[in-house]
Amino acid sequence: MVKNKNISVVLGVIGADVHAVGNRILHHALGEAGFEVINIGVMASQEEFINAAIETNANVIVVSSLYGHGEIDCRGLKEKTVEAGLDNVKLYVGGNLVVGKQDWKETEKKFINMGFDRAYPPGTMPQDVIDDINKDFMIAQE
Amino acid sequence: MVKNKNISVVLGVIGADVHAVGNRILHHALGEAGFEVINIGVMASQEEFINAAIETNANVIVVSSLYGHGEIDCRGLKEKTVEAGLDNVKLYVGGNLVVGKQDWKETEKKFINMGFDRAYPPGTMPQDVIDDINKDFMIAQE
Amino acid sequence: METDLAKEKIDWEQFNQQRQEVLQAWPTGQEVDLDEAVEYHKKLAPYRRFPELLKSAEEEGRTLAQPRAGVALVQEQIELLQYLEKEGEADCLPTTIDSYTRQNRYSEAQKGIDESRMEGRSMLNGFPALNHGVSACREVIESLEVPVQVRHGTPDARLLAEVTVAGGFTSFEGGGISYNIPYAKNVPLERSLAHWQYIDRLIGYYQEQGITINREPFGPLTGTLVPPCISHSIGIIESLLAAQQGVKSLTLGYGQCGNLYQDVAAIITLKELAREYLDEYGYKDVELSTVFHQWMGGFPQDENKAFGVIGWGAATAALAKATKVIVKTPHEAMGVPTKEANAAGIKATRQTLNMLKDQSLPESAELQQEKEIIIKEVRMILDRVIEFGEGNLALGSARAFQAGILDVPFAPSRMNYGKLLPARDNNGAVRMLDFGNLPFNKEVIDFHKEKIADRGRKEGREPSFQMVIDDIYAIGKGMLVGRPR
């Protein structure tokens, strides 16, 4: 566990989204997994994500969007991270990203095209994102 | 009401089918509507329908099939009525005619092709068949 | 005919004489080898055995979900059941037998099999297990990780029982009354009762060899407004008859009526009364469990409304703590369900059962009243049936039907008295509008009369057959009580 300590993750819920429950659980789970978690909470703007990542020298930004406006809210985030020199920071996004029950493959493509490294369908369990961070940073599993 | 009295209807549930509830209600409803009802009940063979029709000089044969084997059970009934000289007797069939929830248009076509004058989808109310008998025998409605 | 009805465990020799004849009725009868079958069952994994599953569910107070399902061909039946197990999350499985087999019309069943092969879709409304034979049955059983039960509606199921039990099924539904009165027109009760004594004796034989096979009287009967006292009385009679032949695992059934208090009271009293009568007759070692059938009468055509009916059935089963619930599907009003529709019904049910697993309906004056009336009614009926039998319960039952002491509403059988007319009261509980010849005292009769009169007053009409018709249609039209339009 302790070896995850040197990976820091910025966590937040983007836009005008107030869904706080999943954020709280993700925070708890990522913390338990040993990552350093910087949780900017709900209703976070793109700027708040970027600033938090700069300040904490983050490795990953985990964006949640539950309320359906994810598509509008996430546009331009990748460009802003690049502008801010955070090219190496991984960008993950998950939740209920679009309005309505839509074909996940389509939605995933949309977010990958927006510049996200990984996108997750509704109801993804925290363990999946933990595993992926470990994979992306090649941390051997016990 | 009384003017329906001279129309007689043979009623029954064909094949190995024991669904008795709808039969009982149809009997009651057709009787209330003033028709003469000869109810041969459940588990009625093609021969029983024909014999009852001959004996009572029936105008209509109302075949029910609920349990799904209607297709197999009804084959040849039309031919037998013709053989028996009952060319003018109207043949109606209704209930849950085939196995499973299937496209009604297809099923209807199947039974019309088998020689039935009218076929009815699941859940048809007795009033519909009363109206149709009246129509087929041009009895003015009050 | 009456003399054929045993009043105690049938002598094995005598049984065997009859048996030779039974096995002749269709070629697959020759596949049955009792000794080999016993060995087969001894090796069957415990998780494939119904009695064990029921016992553990009963002990843990959880409710198992079981669908109905049967198609014409073996491979299709396997795929269907595997789907319901994996995708549908069923706790235990059925094999529903087709209607030709039920009427012993094996050549017509064969025609159905052949036509199904040709048409590429099931032309039968169930699985013709008898035609397929012993090893085909075992193929089905071994393809699944949960127990499988034979569900049918066969007045004379002797050969079906021989083939399917030898084929590895560990539970067999039905009984001499419950698989005659709702399922036949002309079969004398004396005959069907004798045929079911055969089946129970067969299972008693397996029991003697250490193999328990579960038996389940068919509780819902005609599925349409059957008052609890009727199905309880018949279930208890069939339980006693089965126990007489050596059956040791029994599941008593009841079809949902729709009023929460009546339904919960029914499940509680069903088990209490059955235990009481079995103990009294000396069958203390018989294991009992209960099965609650989601509403067995006419369903709404709209699939979403059907989910409403299914959910309420599941909730009632859970609150009543029934051991098993038989699940309906959103296709119910339309036809035999697709496997997807079948799984849908199970999953909606499972979610409800799970959410209510740790809840039950505690005591209240209303529940108490429903329990008391059921207990009184059942005792009055059973006492008279026993009296009629003069020491032979099977005989007493046949005579009781003749006299209208037992009467099943809307039954197609000529052996049924056919005078009993049920109707709902103002809260939706099923009461009696016409008692026919049921042996009730004034107290019970007044209770029902007042309940129905009360509804009549609220609806501003006299109780009549129109009320009964309205009640028959009610759930299909989205109601419980059929109010005047």
Add this chain to the structure above:
Amino acid sequence: METDLAKEKIDWEQFNQQRQEVLQAWPTGQEVDLDEAVEYHKKLAPYRRFPELLKSAEEEGRTLAQPRAGVALVQEQIELLQYLEKEGEADCLPTTIDSYTRQNRYSEAQKGIDESRMEGRSMLNGFPALNHGVSACREVIESLEVPVQVRHGTPDARLLAEVTVAGGFTSFEGGGISYNIPYAKNVPLERSLAHWQYIDRLIGYYQEQGITINREPFGPLTGTLVPPCISHSIGIIESLLAAQQGVKSLTLGYGQCGNLYQDVAAIITLKELAREYLDEYGYKDVELSTVFHQWMGGFPQDENKAFGVIGWGAATAALAKATKVIVKTPHEAMGVPTKEANAAGIKATRQTLNMLKDQSLPESAELQQEKEIIIKEVRMILDRVIEFGEGNLALGSARAFQAGILDVPFAPSRMNYGKLLPARDNNGAVRMLDFGNLPFNKEVIDFHKEKIADRGRKEGREPSFQMVIDDIYAIGKGMLVGRPR
């Protein structure tokens, strides 16, 4: 800031000053003409009016089914609502407002409208009624034969209320606490309470002109394991505040927790307690009704399992005799539902409500206990809130939140104390694992502790945050109580 909080009905002159500013915030504010709006409402058909519908349902003891629904564009919203009325058989309708409007981000909402027009699908999670304006709202209202309510989650909904009530909506959901704490992060309670006093005063004005508009505090709050005493206390505070400003029709809400006894007790006590407090404060002429929300937390992804949750919610609402039930859909876990999925949820609910219309949960020791504990808790909380307010209930509420006397689990707001941790007991009732600073006496505290300890013993683990997490996931995973895996 605190000084802005009225302790009695706001003076009309003073109100009008604020009003001029409010109407400036977006061009559609200029469309609002109060006198003309009053005339419009006077001509509105009674079947399009919420207060009348609620009153008659309450009198007849029937439960109305209402969906949630909102899309970006006017014509689409009309089609959606017409579909839910005709095909879905909804008794009353909503217009759910999009999240940008809720945060007063009207230009982003406008962007959403424009993008939706371009993409040909709704890019907003609700209907931006404020951007569309008064006459667009009236178009919606007039296209339907049942009343329509504004449902949202807006801390500052002053302009939204002006536009939509002038636009013919006859019910408006929300409150200064219930539309802040679960729906915002940084809005001071003093501010949102003052803004909702504005809304209530506006509706009080309509009332003075003889037009009753229904108000509905948002009961479920964060929708996730909210103990009844919390939502009850907040609902009653918001009712008193609304009544203070002249509101005469109030619907109190509660989000299903899942245990039948707790939920029925909650609906019963919610109405009893609200009546008691309103009467005590002299608002005897306020009409009360209740609304039960089907489970508001995480749903199962499987649509059939979702039907299980929906059915149980409908059954509980009916047994509790709530006036209205807010319906979930089989798409809940996935996204804003299609109109078909939405209608499906209503129809499953309607079937269940109809079947249970004539049934209720009668008195029992268990129900009694749940009622008593809720009543005790609410009194302890409210007494302290009132004390804190020193004659100003709004002020008292703001202070109570600061002190943790009121605390909402999992709320995003910084104004929330955030120490309260709920968990289920062994029967699935929601209890408290950590009380934060709730003003409970030892009896109440011991009751909760023992209930949760009991569960811990049965599960062989110490109560902890893991238990809470398990409970949050439980219904989504097909359970009620989150047992250890």
